[in-house]
Amino acid sequence: MNELDDADLRVLRALQSDSRRSTAEVAELVGLSQPACWRRIQRLRETGVIRREIALLDREKLGFGLTVFALVKLTSVGRANLAGFSESIRGLPEVVECHVLMGAFDFLLKIVTKDIPAYERFFFERLSALEEIQDVTSSVALSEIKEGTALPI
DSSP states (O other), rough: OOOHHHHHHHHHHHHHHTTTOOHHHHHHHHTOOOOHHHHHHHHHTTTTTTTTOOOOOTTTTTTTEEEEEEEEEESSOOHHHHHHHHHHTTTTEEEEEEESSSSSSEEEEEESSSSSHHHHIIIIIITTTTTTEEEEEEEEEOOOOOOOOOOOO
């Protein structure tokens, strides 16, 4: 994709703060005609700059009051182990983020559950049962200072 210009960035800022805005609203907000804005949005979708548009849910209101960050070390970091672990993690809905790390640990997981007993069940019955795992170090988040999805464009 070609470089993004200032108008593209204005459109992206408007959409990432509220993707429910109509094309007319975005166009007015960023100073473009509606057809020009629509074409830009379509191009940004087609080129994958806009990957998807989703609803952000309030996890507390849905009963997911606990967030745990888990550092995972695999038994070995061979290609097969990484692939097997990655596939297993994709099947665990409690794991809402998974990042590959460099350093002492191989992965960082962000896990949400109802409470500590629910995390304990998840840990013993599902996570630690994965054969690729050598060690897991879990940290419970006490409170959230900042959560966001907007990129600093």
